[in-house]
Each structure stands twice: as C-alpha cells, then as structure tokens.
Amino acid sequence: MAQRRQLRVGKEWMYAGDAEKLLREAMRIQEEEDGRHGGHKQSFIRKYIFSIDHKWIGIQYGMTALCFLLFGFSLMLLMRLQLGWPGHAFSLLKVLGESRAPGGILLPEAYNQLGAMHGTIMVFLAIVPLAVGAFGNYLVPLMIGAPDMAFPRLNMASYWMYLPGGLVMLASFAATGGTAQSGWTSYPPLSDIATEGQTWWLVGMIFLITSSLLGSVNFIVTIIQLRAKGMTWMRLPFFVWAQFVTSFLLLLAFPPLEAAGVLQLMDRVAHTSFFLPSGLVVSGTKLAVAGGGNPLLWQHLFWFLAHPEVYVLILPAMGIIGEIIANNTRKPLWGYKSLVGAVTFLGFMSFVVWAHHMFMTGMGTVISAFFQTTTMIISIPSVIILTALLMSLWGGSIRFNVPMLFALAFLPMFGIGGLTGLPLGLAATDIHLHDTYYVIGHFHYVVAPGTIFAMFAGIYYWFPKITGKRMNEFLGKVHFWGSFVAINGIFMPMFAQGLAGVSRRLYDGGLQYHHAKEIAAATNPFMSMSAWTLLVFQAPFIVNFFWSMAFGKKAEANFWHATTLEWAATTSPPLAHGNFAVIPVVHRGPYEYSTPEYTEADYLPQHHVIGAPPATSGGGMLTAAAVAQREA
C-alpha cells in the first residue's frame, strides 16, 4: 500500500521529501545571508579563539585536557623509570636537566616534583576539564534541547581561566628550586616552607578554581532553565543528572579550597602563620614566624573539597557509561529512578565524609566513628549505581563496539576501585593501609581504568557526532585490549605492595624497608614496564583520532541509532548557530529502545512524533519541524 505521508510545515501541506528539500534550502539561504551582511562573518578570533559556542568551547577544553593528560602521564612514566630501576641512569631522564637528573639519575627532590605535579595535572588539568568542561559543555545543551548554555560568554570566560591556570602550573617547572613538590595535597608545614614553585601552584589553583566556579553556575542554570518543552526532570538522560550533581559539588566544595589557597599564599608571601605551629624548627633553625597556626586546618579545608572532588571525577564517567550501555544493549537503563536517587544522595553525602582522609591525625573516637559511619553509608549509592549499570546488561542485545568495550571494562574496574576503598574507610584497617601503595592502587583503579576508560568510551562514542566522521574500529580494539591489560599490570600489584607496608611517595619504591623490599623489588619493574606498555598502546588511539578527523568515513547523523536528542535531533556536527534547526519538543523518556509498541525501529527518539517519517540523515530536523501530518 503506497501511502504518501504529508507534513504540515507552517501553513502548507507538503510531501516529506519536498519539505526536507525546502528546509535545507532555507538553511542554506540563511547561512548565505548571515555571510552577506558585510562584516558579520565571524573573525577567526571570534570563531575559534574567543568562541562563545558551547560546542567549540567543549572542543577547546577537550583538546587542552587531552594534552595535559598525556603530559601528566609522561611525568609518571619518568617516575616509573626510577621506581622500576632505582638509581639507574636513563638518558631519557636527562630531559629534566642537570639540576633534576644529573647524569640521567633522578634526584629525590625531582621525584617529589614529578609526583606532586602528576597528581595535580591529572586531577585538575586533565580529568575534570575533560569530563566536565569538554563532555559536559558539548553535550548537555544538546541533550536537553537547548540552543547553547545559559551564559555563553561566561562559558568562554571559564575556558580562558582554565588555560592560563594550566600554563601557570606548567610555568612552575621553571621556578627556582623546581615546581611544587609537597604532593598534590600540599600539606603544610612542608608546603609553607617549600620552594618558589609552590607559590606558582597556589596561583594556578586560584585560576582553576575560578574557572570551575563559573562553569558550575552555567551548568546548573542551563539544566534547570533551558530544558526544552517536554524535557521533564525524569526524562533527562542519566548523563545530564550526573553533570547536574557534579556541578553542585564544584559550586559548593571548591570555595573552601580557594580560601585555603589564599591562606597558604599568605603564609608563604606575607609570612603569616595560619598553618605554622609555634616552635617549628627547620634544618636546625627556629622558624621566624609568629606561630600559633594549625597544619590540620589546611587538611580540613583541603579535604572538604578534595573528597567531593573525587566524586566530580567519577560521576560524569558514570553518566557516559550509562548512555553507552543503554545504547549498546538496545534496552532502557535498569532502575533509572534508583540511579537518579543514588546520584543525588551520593552528591549530598560527599560533603560529610572528608575526614576519612584524616584518620591518622590523632582524631578522637567519637569523630572518627562519625566519619566512618558516613563513609560506609556513602558506599551504598555507589553500589546502587554500579548494580543498576550491571543489571542493564541483563537481557540486552549487546553490541561489542569500541565504546561498549571500554564501558564494559569500566564496570569491574570501578568495582575493584570501590571495594578496595572499604578497608580505607574503616579506621581500624586504615591504620595499616593509610599512606601506602594500597591507597594509590585504590584511587587509581577508580580514576584510571575507571574514569579514563569512560573518557575513552565517550570519545569513541561521540566522535561521529562531533566530527561527522567515523573512527576506525580495529585500531580502537587494539587500543582497548592493550590498555586494559597494561593498566591492570600497573595497578593490581599496588595492593600487594600496600598490604606489605610499602609507603607512598617513596623515591626508592620501598627498597628501604626490610620487610617489604622483596615485594617491591619483585613488582616495581613489572609495573614500570606495564606503564610504558600502556604508553605504546595509546599510539593507535592518537593516530586513529587525528587520521579519522581528516580522512575518516562519513558518519550519518544518528550513527549509533540512539534515542537521546544530541544524536536524534541534530546533524553531525550539529548546526553551529543554535544547535537545532527547530528546537525539539520531547515526548518520552531517554531510553526507549526496543519499545514493544513501536515496530519501525529498535529505538524511539525522545522527540519523535510517532507516525512521522523516521529520522532522515538530516538528523530528525524534519520530525521536529512537523507540526502535524496526514496521509495523502
């Protein structure tokens, strides 16, 4: 039966094919007119440097963050040379210069610098800008049906606070005495009396915190105010919920660290004693300060942020994994309401657990019991989220493409990371494990094969949307398998090392301990070799990424046949001006895959009007534009 469906566009009825042609023509004319009004073609600087388009800002964040990710990784690679073969001369280490690695042998001070900056760069310059600044910025407006963020200029400002902050951090390597070397945690009194680089670190942090703050205001207002018609709270993709909670964490938890940074700057530059106790003696000389300060004050203010910060690191990742799992199982996420409840509860609880990083500071049993209790409670929503994601696989029609491989790996890796957190959250076991390699293993499992794998998954998943091209599946699989094996090789032995008592931040990797030197000597070279192997397996990714951008095969607008608006209601890449030809109206939830009543496809986009023609390669613009339709 040949039925020709007609659509009413505005006041006219026309056949779908004609309507689509007309819409394209109108868009072309509009772009031409935009260019014709002399002087209004955007300058290069306006379009690419100081852009206010959330999509381009997201790309700026992404490219910058990936560079920092590689740089932070390479700092660790240098450290692992020393850890694997202590005291051994490596010509590669000579790049650090004679003051840091004379004759290619890393000095302990240089080791500390690499360590402090590896942590700082990975957390503040790589992961958060990638997870929130890049993925969040690019995708949130698209997913909620908004033309841009609520405050586009503020968005630009936050990127342009991030980049200078990052550059200040990099510049600190050139400071007299080297860069920051008191750990990413910058505990006083050591950080108070450390060399000049620490001051640069503090200045850099103030830029970064400001950037974060501006960004978080933007995200929250955007998600609350700019949801399209029909996009109710419980129809939001889980990714958006994750970004929403994350933004509240950034908004309310960062300011205390900013305050602490100001106090430490005052200690270092104005010779105050906020964190310096009385009677401190440094290298035999009494410190000429007023004293009366409290080093624990820094720890409280630092961890008040840094604990929510770890949830900032994981929540966007969980959001990405949720989207990819729903899409590649062709069924809705299991327990959407539980996921939303869990992620909100998690965000709230994250503010009242911070002192579990301070169990060894001499706290009393009552306070210790309080924080142990809240820490145990906070593990519940984490488990709920992981369980929901796992249950989502059950009965699914799983597509094992590259994003899904990374997403599937995320689940057990995050599981290991989470479970190993439990003995750390209980003071009795933490006595033994605090400040050992067990801690390093725990948090790296969550962030490295956890979050970073989710970042990779997200890149492979949304690459076709952002560029309109496809990445190479084979190279992606090589990247995945090599990384998966290598990354476990680095971090799994750390639990054994920690249990044996090997301390963190040790220049010799534990060889100085009589009771732990065998295990250190046995595992460190293997871990270092795994680290360098991991580097090698990033090559297929980097090659794939750039080659596909230039020469990749064209990808259709809704490449993965997804239901969410960023896939189904936009072109690939989305329209530069306003994202949508017509702002979509939402009619259903985000994961209507394999909906029984809808037999035309195994996915039913959120904005699709049932009965209208399925989304064309125009990305469903037409279904969005169709006000009504009738049969011819």
Add this chain to the structure above:
Amino acid sequence: MSEHAIIDVPPHSAADEAEHAGVHDPNLHHSPEEIKREVRVYLIVFVALAALTAVTVASFYALKSYPVGVAISVALIIALVKGSLVAGYFMHLLTEKKLIYAVLILTVFFFAVLIWGPWLHHSSPFN
C-alpha cells in the same frame, strides 16, 4: 520556489511564551504604587539596620564585664537579625521562589558542617 521562500515554523521564543502564557516577572510589572510602597519598606529596614548597628556597639560596651561567651552570643544574634533583614527585604528573599530557598537551605547546611566540622574535630569531648 522564490529565492526567499520562508518556512513558517511555529514561534518558540521565550518572550512569546511569556506573553502567551500571561506570565510576567513580578519584579518587572508591579504598579508604581506597589513600587513606592516597597521603597517605604526599604527605608524602614534601613532605619532598623542602623539602630541595630548602634545596639551592637552599645552592647559591646555594656557586656564588657560579662564572660566573652555572652558577648559572642549577643553579637551573633544581633548580626543574624541584621543579616536576615538584608536578606529578607533588600535581597527580597521573603518573596523569592522555592528553588532559591532550596539552594540556600542546602548551602546553609554545608556551611554549618564547614563551621562545626573542623572545630568539633579538635575540641573535647570529641578528642
């Protein structure tokens, strides 16, 4: 099809929505009388704040001989009253929307944790 064929899609701007829905920002569409009444309230609040400032300083002198805890409590209570007046009237929190209250209640809770957390951590009987 003429060169400037225009596709007439339904309007979807916020201003249109606002007008169509008959919704307007209460802050922008008050009558001049209402606004003048508000101004009178602001001036009364100003006088109250000035008076309370004077009370703060006066109580400081009056409570010199009392334990410092009393002075702290009195000063804080007066400051809270003044703060509430500024927040309630000048920042029009008394007529603000639920969402703002929600954000502020959340913030106040975390503020309390931030104030008491480190302090309790270090004071007996918690030590």
Add this chain to the structure above:
Amino acid sequence: MDAHAHAAEHEIEIPYNVYPRPDTGLYNGKLGIWLFLASEVMLFGALFSSYILLRTGSVNWPRGYTFLNIPLATANTFILIASSVTVVLAWANLRLGNLKLGRIFIAITIACALLFLVNKGIEYHHEFVEGRSPATNNFMALYFTLTGLHGLHVIGGIVVFAYMAGPGAKMWHQDRNRYTNRIEIAGLYWHFVDLVWIFLFPTLYLL
C-alpha cells in the same frame, strides 16, 4: 536594519534571559547570581571556620577592640548599609522607568563604596604605622585576610556598578527589562557584600 539588530541577529537567543521560566519563576541571571552567592557563602564560611579553629586553639588571642578603630569601623558599617539602600532605590527607580534617578543612586552607591575603601585604607595604614602586619600574629593575619578579601569584593562591585551606570547604560535603550534585571543582579551581589561585613564587624572588632 540598525547596528544593534545586526549584533543581536548573531547572538543566539537564549530562552528566559529576561522573562522568567514559568515553572521555576526565575530568569537565568537571578538563578545564576544566587548560585554564585551560595559559593561565596562557602568561601567566607571557610575563613570564618579558620578563625574559629585558630582562636579556640590558641592560648593568648589578641582582642581586636584593644587597638582597632571601632568608631571608624562602625561608620563604615553605616556607610555600607546606606549603600545597600541606595542600590534598591536605584532598582526601584529603574522599574518606574526613571533611568536618570537610577543612575544617580548607583553613583551614590559607588561613592559610599569608595568611602568605605578609603576608611579601610586609613585603618590599614594605622596598623602598619603601629607596627602590626599580617605576620604579627594570627589575629592580624585573619584581620587583614578577611577584610582584604572583603575589600576585593567591594572593588569588584564598584567595577560592575561603574560599568552599568556608565557605558553599560546603553542597554537600557535596547532592552529596558534586561538592564533593570542586570541592576537587580548586581544589587543582590552588593547586598551579600554588605551581609558579610555585618558579620565581620563584630567578629573582628568587638569580640
């Protein structure tokens, strides 16, 4: 088409920039500024928390009232409260359609703020002359840090108001409501600065 429309053409129209979203009852900037103020509550809260921790942990805590200039600080408190009033008066006048009076009141606000800073400068100078600096002891460190950070916020407010009363007033002619909203938002920020001082004043000078 005039130049403003050209510029507006290329700016994406963001919904609810001026008129409130029906279900939340808020326009974007209003929500945005309250969120920002929430973060500022946490910022100053951290500093107050530091004050409490350092003071309760100290043996000999210097009392500000023994050497700080209470009359001057009291005057400053009045000045700041007055500037809060002039801000709401500015906003009220703008809502009545009176740009001229609105700008005058903003100018008075700026004048009060500048006077506040001058007084602060006099206070700081007095401290330095008497040999007290942030390095002297933790009370002085907190005094300078707290009032210094507050002072930076005052300067920020002055910059914003100066812009809005000056070159920024062009917006009134493009979109009256948008301009009025901007003043409302700046006013909210300013009231918060006043609020912080309301707590700072007794804490540092009287307790």
